[in-house]
Amino acid sequence: MPIPKTRWDIFCTVVDNYGDIGVTWRLARQLIAEHGLAVRLWVDDLRAFERICPEIDIHLAQQSQQGVEVRHWPSDWPQTEAADVVIAAFACQLPSAYMDAMAERQQPPLWMNLDYLSAEDWVTGCHGLPSVKYKSVQKFFFFPGFQPGTGGLLRENGLLERRRRFQQDAAAQRQFLHGLGVDRAADAQLISLFAYENAGLASWLDALAADSTPTHLLVPEGRILGDVARWLGVDALAVGDLDVRQALTVQVLPFVRQDQYDQLLWCCDFNAVRGEDSFVRAQWAGRPMLWHIYQQDEDIHLDKLDAFLALYTKGLSPAAAEAMSGLWRAWSAGKPIGEHWLQVRKHWPELQENAEQWCLEQGLQADLATALVQFYLNWI
Structure with a gap:
């Protein structure tokens, strides 16, 4: 089944220097290059991002890098239409105004919490399960992992x-x-x-x-x-x-x-x-x-x-x-x-x-x- 043209939003708060942004940057590029999606990557710390992607302009609120629409995640959240698929990387908390925008959509988006990588046994049992709900929008757990029944690992084609x-x-x-x-x-x-x-x-x-x-x-x-x-x-x-x-x-x-x-x-x-x-x-x-x-x-x-x-x-x-x-x-x-x-x-x-x-x-x-x-x- 081919995937329809959809917009995906990935949210990343930089906690561990480069690991969080490293994962989400790889993911955003792969979703565009291999699956033809439109991806916005919201990042709260562009200076950390700049270390792994020197082309980043830390002073811009919006820019395009390797096909990814990079947006600075400001403390004063702008009015923004919610995407078709929303990924909260590593359990980050989405802006409340954006969550309202998700709930206002005629068709609620798919909302996923992309969690930390773990090989623990319980991960396979929790992967893909519903999590909390915000108004009409259901969030789902999505766990990367090493075993069947998980989301696997980031790996580009070839x-x-x-x-x-x-x-x-x-x-x-x-x-x-x-x-x-x-x-x-x-x-x-x-x-x-x-x-x-x-x-x-x-x-x-x-x-x-x-x-x-x-x-x-x-x-x-x-x-x-x-x-x-x-x-x-x-x-x-x-x-x-x-x-x-x-x-x-x-x-x-x-x-x-x-x-x-x-x-x-x-x-x-x-x-x-x-x-x-x-x-x-x-x-x-x-x-x-x-x-x-x-x-x-x-x-x-x-x-x-x-x-x-x-x-x-x-x-x-x-x-x-x-x-x-x-x-x-x-x-x-x-x-x-x-x-x-x-x-x-x-x-x-x-x-x-x-x-x-x-x-x-x-x-x-x-x-x-x-x-x-x-x-x-x-x-x-």
Whole structure:
């Protein structure tokens, strides 16, 4: 059944620096490029948006970027006609005037709460269920996820094939890294590090520096830079800085746009990522990874971490699963991970194979944008 020409509104309040806007920006572009929809993306923080899309003019209330109508979400809400489909990303609260506009439509819109990504068992039972109702407008839960019965993950058409070709093209990788000022250290494993502040970092850097295998650590601008600087014994780090300590080369990269970040992940042998957007993109890289989950009150984030680990390590031997789980749990608790890293290295070929297999298995499911469109088609 073809989808009729419809207007979709996506609302995003920036809470976690770049994860919220990263997800909604990818989604908006994909809905336009692959499904031919008209999409408005309402964002309350254009400065955060500018970091991942430098073309954004932070002073404009309305602009067009890559086919997406980008609107600044002001505190003084303008009179606006509600769209056919309304997505409140990550449970953000819509403006009351906009909710009234939804209720005033002759045909109420489909209103969905696009929730946070989780591998917890209860997600499949709640996905697609009705939520609250505002006057005549019913809201529905929509959960991204890793298992059938969820909304899947953001994945553009042809992404895995582009990744495969890039990872098989050594010249393309060298050219990309050269554009970032990276001359890969001889025989070094390449690791990317994008994380929140973490007290456990120093022990990992100690292990990498003392290792017999050289490591070239690429650190994009971000919150972890302060911890890296302290380990190096310097006051601060800036883009372009490069420091060598025994077997470890540390290099600071600029904050790159989304497509470049994908290629960075594809180049690396191991990726440390954070939040939600980079977490999903690291899975599509098909390489071993480490996730710094966003911390929540009462440590409920650890339940999400364990739920994902149970799925991600299911195909590993008990020893490899234990090593990977120990590394992830220690990292998200801010504990030393040097010894955990040494255990992980003992199972490297198995972990590489598992990462690729996990990627391919997830690629068999419907992607998030397609699942949203199908939900709309079923609704109408």
